[in-house]
Amino acid sequence: MSEPVFDVIGVGIGPFNLGLAALLEPVSEINALFLEQKPQFQWHPGLLLEGATIQVPFLADLVTMADPSSRFSFLSYLKAQSRLYHFYFLEHFHILRQEYNHYCQWVAEQLPSCRFGQRVEAISWQNDCFGVQVFDVASQKTRSYYCRNLVLGVGSIPSVPSCLQSFLSDTVFHSANFLQHRDRCREYDSITVIGSGQSAAEVFYELLQEQETSGYQLNWHTRSPGFFPMEYSKLGLEHFSPDYIHYFHNLPPERRDQVLTQQGLLYKGISFSTIADIYDLLYQRSIAGNQPKVQLLSSVEVKEVEKIGDSYRLGYRHRQQDDRFSHETNCIILATGYHHAIPNCIEGIRSLIEWDEQERYSVKLDYRLELTQDIPNQIFVQNSELHTHGVGAPDLGLGAYRNSVIINTLAGKTVYPTHSRNVFQQFGIAA
Numbered sequence: 069m070s071e072p073v074f075d076v077i078g079v080g081i082g083p084f085n086l087g088l089a090a091l092l093e094p095v096s097e098i099n100a101l102f103l104e105q106k107p108q109f110q111w112h113p114g115l116l117l118e119g120a121t122i123q124v125p126f127l128a129d130l131v132t133m134a135d136p137s138s139r140f141s142f143l144s145y146l147k148a149q150s151r152l153y154h155f156y157f158l159e160h161f162h163i164l165r166q167e168y169n170h171y172c173q174w175v176a177e178q179l180p181s182c183r184f185g186q187r188v189e190a191i192s193w194q195n196d197c198f199g200v201q202v203f204d205v206a207s208q209k210t211r212s213y214y215c216r217n218l219v220l221g222v223g224s225i226p227s228v229p230s231c232l233q234s235f236l237s238d239t240v241f242h243s244a245n246f247l248q249h250r251d252r253c254r255e256y257d258s259i260t261v262i263g264s265g266q267s268a269a270e271v272f273y274e275l276l277q278e279q280e281t282s283g284y285q286l287n288w289h290t291r292s293p294g295f296f297p298m299e300y301s302k303l304g305l306e307h308f309s310p311d312y313i314h315y316f317h318n319l320p321p322e323r324r325d326q327v328l329t330q331q332g333l334l335y336k337g338i339s340f341s342t343i344a345d346i347y348d349l350l351y352q353r354s355i356a357g358n359q360p361k362v363q364l365l366s367s368v369e370v371k372e373v374e375k376i377g378d379s380y381r382l383g384y385r386h387r388q389q390d391d392r393f394s395h396e397t398n399c400i401i402l403a404t405g406y407h408h409a410i411p412n413c414i415e416g417i418r419s420l421i422e423w424d425e426q427e428r429y430s431v432k433l434d435y436r437l438e439l440t441q442d443i444p445n446q447i448f449v450q451n452s453e454l455h456t457h458g459v460g461a462p463d464l465g466l467g468a469y470r471n472s473v474i475i476n477t478l479a480g481k482t483v484y485p486t487h488s489r490n491v492f493q494q495f496g497i498a499a
Contacts, residue, residue, distance in 0.1 A: 073197050076478060077215040078102035079188050079413065081109060083464060084450035085221035086172055087130035088471040089179050090140040091484065098478055101213060102179075103202060105187035109176040111169045114245040120270055121162040123298070123339060128465035130175055134472045134484045140178070145171045191218070192416040198445065217478060220414070221450035224406035224462075231373050232402065240380065243267045243403035250274070254282040256398040260382070262370065263403030264290035266298070269338040271401055273346050276362070280353070285361045287397060291369040291387060298337030306491040307334055308460040310469050314488075315495035316458035317433050321424060324455060335459045336405075408452050421447065424455075431456040434477050435470055448474050 076092075078085040081104035092100045127133060129142035138144070142163070146152045163171075176182050185205040192199040200213045226242035236242075239256075241249055243263070253259055253275060261272045272288045279286050288295075306312065316324060353360040371392075372383040382395045414421070422430040422438035430438035431453040436446045450470065454461040472484035 071212070071214050072099075074101045074213065074215040075099045076101075076217040076219060077198070077200055077213060078219040078221055079191075079200070079411070080104060080220070080222040080450075081106075081176065081182055081184070082221055082223045082450075083111060083130065083172060084467045084470065085219060086176055086179075086182065087467045088219060088221075088450070088474060089181050090130050090138065090175055091134055091468070091471050091475060092181070093140070093179060095475065095479065095483055098475070100181050101215070102182045103186040103188050103200070103213075104182070104184050105205065107185050107205070109169075109173045109182075109184070111172055112165075112244060113169075114247045115243065115267060115270065116166045116169060116247065117270055117274055118166070120165045121160075122165055122168050122464065123162065123266065124463065124465045125161045126163045128463075128467070129171065131468055133465065134468035140175045142171055145174050148174070188411075188413045190416050191413050193420055196445075198417070216444075217446045217448070219448040219450060219474065220411065220452065222411045223451065224408050226402070227405045227407045228402055229370055229404060231370060232400070235373055235375065235380070235400075239378075239398065240400045241402065243271050243401055244406075246271050246274075246401065249401075253284075253399060254278065256284050258285040258287065258379075258397040259399045259401065260287040260289060260395070260397040261401045261403055262289050263405070264292040264295055264338070264366070265336050265403060265405060266338055266342065268403030269295070269342045269346065271403055273342060273349070276346065276349055279361065283361075285363075285397075287363045287365070287395070289363075289365045289368050289384070289395075292366055293388070294366050295343065295364065296333060296337050297340050297343055298335075299333045300340065303493060304334060306493055307331070307458070308463045308465055309490045310466075310486060311489070311491050312495050313457050313460060313466075314433070317456055318496075321455075324458075328454070328459070331459050335462065408454075417447075426455075428455055429453065433457075434473050436477065446477070448477075 075098045078088060081102050085102055086109065089100065089102045092098055126142050130140055131138040132141045146155050187203040187205060188200055189203050190201040197214045197216055198218055200215065201210060202213060203210050226244045228242060232240060238249060238252060259275060261268055275286055350360055350362065367387045368384045369387055370382050371385050374381040379396050379398050380400060384395060385392050420439055420441060422440055424430050429449055429452055431449060432438060435448045435453065437449060451462050460466040469486060472486050475483050
């Protein structure tokens with residue numbers, strides 16, 4: 069084969085594969101390439117709201133938890149931007165989402181292994197390596213790359229209730245696209261936000277701040293039993309640790325699924341500060357007998373939708389009272405979360421991958437997929453292992469740990485040390 073064979077190709081460049089690229093940069097024995105169809109790094113661009121912060125401390129950058137001395141740390145970024153003293157005086161542990169996005173762009177621009185505008189269309193297995201077919205968006209040409217190992221980091225996609233999927237438009241859209249539609253929201257008479265997580269709360273608060281100027285009715289509905297805060301106590305946060313990953317992975321698969329259903333507020337819910345901001349503004353707007361044009365309603369589930377002129381009629385069922393009612397609105401914003409779809413590009417190697425009973429990846433402790441053939445080549449996954457590794461899978465704070473494990477596995481030696489005792493509490497009992 070005349071083409072060079074990379075040791076590893078990463079499909080997708082989100083924070084996790086970008087962190088892997090950054091940690092691999094000084095590792096000369098591993099030749100890596102990372103491919104992304106977007107023209108540049110963008111992290112949830114539709115939710116880069118002014119003042120919104122990421123929900124983990126700045127130490128959960130791309131590299132610090134694996135290598136605090138890395139030139140790609142957030143503090144190195146601040147130094148390069150002449151903002152180190154500004155951040156020092158700011159005294160905030162959680163950084164602005166806009167700045168986190170710019171930090172990741174700064175890192176990506178320094179890594180020649182990261183190539184944007186490259187859409188991975190197909191992956192094949194060719195006896196001793198993977199063939200990766202890529203469409204170059206700028207040149208409109210297709211070429212192939214070859215590698216011994218893969219890392220799938222394609223990220224999640226917006227979840228949309230089935231009854232609303234055929235209505236997606238400029239007036240019915242997922243919160244992931246909120247900023248692209250925000251200006252038009254000012255023109256509506258009634259806006260309804262559906263969902264109860266952090267994104268729903270941020271979108272609702274953004275619209276609430278402008279409500280008096282624009283005059284629309286603002287509704288916030290959710291199928292959850294309430295507008296509850298995310299669990300953010302120190303001992304609760306210890307579930308986002310390598311220790312808990314080891315404990316969770318060793319549970320039987322059916323028990324893991326059961327445990328996850330009981331842990332929603334560990335990784336869902338709303339921050340205390342956002343809830344406080346919303347409540348404080350509602351309180352202020354209610355002075356002197358005023359009634360804000362707002363409806364907050366929980367335990368309601370959308371069952372059907374009907375388009376009526378320039379409005380939508382939503383048919384709801386109250387999940388506790390089991391009553392039906394309808395609600396009309398001009399605009400529907402779906403803050404209904406995300407899910408991990410299997411990317412189409414792996415169809416050519418689907419038979420090589422082991423699947424569990426629910427057609428999910430079977431993932432080993434070191435983030436390698438179980439394969440149907442005994443080959444020396446490996447496929448790793450990033451943030452597709454919630455069902456095998458627990459609630460920390462999507463957490464930015466564990467990205468550097470996962471990448472350390474992947475790099476150590478690829479290198480066949482310890483490049484980035486990991487530690488077995490990172491928390492005070494004990495998960496489970498010794499066998």
